[in-house]
Amino acid sequence: MLTPELVAEIIVLAAIVLPITQAVKKWLKVEGYVALIISTVVAILFALWKTLSVQPYDCARFIILVVGVFLEANGIYHFGAYAVGKMVKQKG
Numbered sequence: 001m002l003t004p005e006l007v008a009e010i011i012v013l014a015a016i017v018l019p020i021t022q023a024v025k026k027w028l029k030v031e032g033y034v035a036l037i038i039s040t041v042v043a044i045l046f047a048l049w050k051t052l053s054v055q056p057y058d059c060a061r062f063i064i065l066v067v068g069v070f071l072e073a074n075g076i077y078h079f080g081a082y083a084v085g086k087m088v089k090q091k092g
Helices: 002-028 033-052 059-073 077-092
Strands: none
Touching: 002 033, 002 059, 033 059
């Protein structure tokens, strides 16, 4: 389930993945589907790093992180808007 802590992790990892992905894409001079594959690989690596740094390992959390970071880093879905909307609902 998406908790505020998990959403915060997704946003932080996406903020790291985005510039790295952009640098690799520019360095390799790729676009289109190849660029999405590079973004996916970088998202998987960072989600794996984040998941393996905490015991016990949680496969479901890993999958959520990969999908969330990929979507956020590519601008497909913005979890920041989700988190802000959630906070507004709680305060209201």
